[in-house]
Amino acid sequence: MTVENKPKVVALFSGGLDSSIAILLMLRQGIEVHAITFLTHFGCDIVDRSSCSGDPYPIAEQFGFSVKLHHLGEEFIKIVQNPKWGHGKNMNPCVDCRVLMLSHAKYVMDQIGAVAIATGEVLGQRPMSQTRDKLNLVEKETGLRGRLLRPLSARLLKPTIPEQEGIIDRSRLENISGRSRKRQMELADEFGLEHYPTPAAGCLLTDVNYSRRLSDLLAHSQAIDFNMLNLLRVGRHFRFSPRTKIVIGRKEDENEKIEKYRCPEDVLFEARETGSPITLLQGEKTDEAIVFAARATARYCDDKGLDKVSVTISFPERTEVLEVRPISDEEIEHIRL
């Protein structure tokens, strides 16, 4: 078969084990793979090594297929705020997420004349998005009937059109179901796939602590921007009042990120002449909130054992210094997010 008449598939690719194996099963049949990977700001993507994803580019280079990055941005934020099929256990809108990613993939499929979209989904692996009903629902919603191929579970599912047409050999696809990754790991060995991330539960939206912070943000902010989302991953967060939030860095790199993600109208706090967190106050700047944030800064600085700590407060238009008593755990812990 020449390169020109090789059948093509579009593949959803996180760089994780399952999506890598799905692609390798396609390549093994001589199918040309056009992978796409997504940036969502919620993990499970190339900027987040803590989730089930990994860097997709080395694997693509090793096995010789292309990868394109799609930024979901605002579209993704909308489905997190208001998912048609609801959230999972936490803030994860898995069904909406799959539909959105597949609609991007469908566009690419139509553009390049691919015969199917391949995903790393495994029947029964994830309770919200990978039941048989949910796999069928996603296929119907995306208008991909007969064109959505799950190579890892294909022999347990209805044959897709390219399988029926003999373009894709069904007998060389897998019949994996459930949560065990044993068969995927055997296949990884067979294919010579060495570096893949340990499978994890999902993106940040499946994390209970992150979801609590995100719910708080959605409940208290009219418009959400990427800086606000990025800030949720950094430091200690406190909801001082419906209109005021306080974020306190835990280490040097978090202090740097807090300064990077601040808005021009935010207020910054730092204890003077000692090791100090950077504290950010967003929203309404009442006197009470300012004193509270200054005392919270003192609570987490290296001089927290002193009766009084001097804290520099940087307002957008001026700087002040306030002498404050470090706040106690009882005064602050009940508002921690």
Ligand code: SF4
């Ligand atoms: S865990 Fe759910 S919401 Fe998060 S990326 Fe995966 S499918 Fe999407």
